[in-house]
Amino acid sequence: MAGRKPLPVAIKKIKGTLQKCRTNPREPKPTGVLCSPPEYMSEGAKEAWRYAVENSPPGLLSALDGAVLERWANCSGMYREALAKINQTGVSGMLVKTPSGILRRSPLMDVIRDLALEMKSYETEMGFTPASRSRVTLPSGGSEPADPWSEIAG
Secondary structure (H helix, E strand, O other), X not given: OOOXXXXXXXXXXXXXXXXXXXXXXXXXXOOOOOOOOOOOOOHHHHHHHHHHHHHOOOOOOOHHHHHHHHHHHHHHHHHHHXXXXXXXXXXXXXXXXXXXXXXXXXXXXXXXXXXXXXXXXXXXHHOOOHHHHHOOOOOXXXXXXXXXXXXXXX
């Protein structure tokens, strides 16, 4: 079926657009919370994981999202490491000389670009980009309406 991907109920609640008629009553509801990053991840990836968990809206990420977050965090760690290597050598690190003496773009630049593109797709899925975040609005701090008919009548 063509069209937009359906939003999960949790996102609809956060955005304030949840309607009973558009709710999938059989949608799986992940229950676990994200814990610490896996031990086998690099320190840079663990740092990215912790940053994402601490700064994401409450209730947005669950334990089931750990695999997507893990891929994003690993990409982020490698991206920062590759960028640090380029930054150590400056502009000259962006170019390499081939055995025939021709200057070419460093393969590390391709790695950085590919990692940035991959990270962007994960960030969009998890609501980490400004554009995807702008579609999410947190509910106001007000209390629930006292009138049970207000939901039905509008």
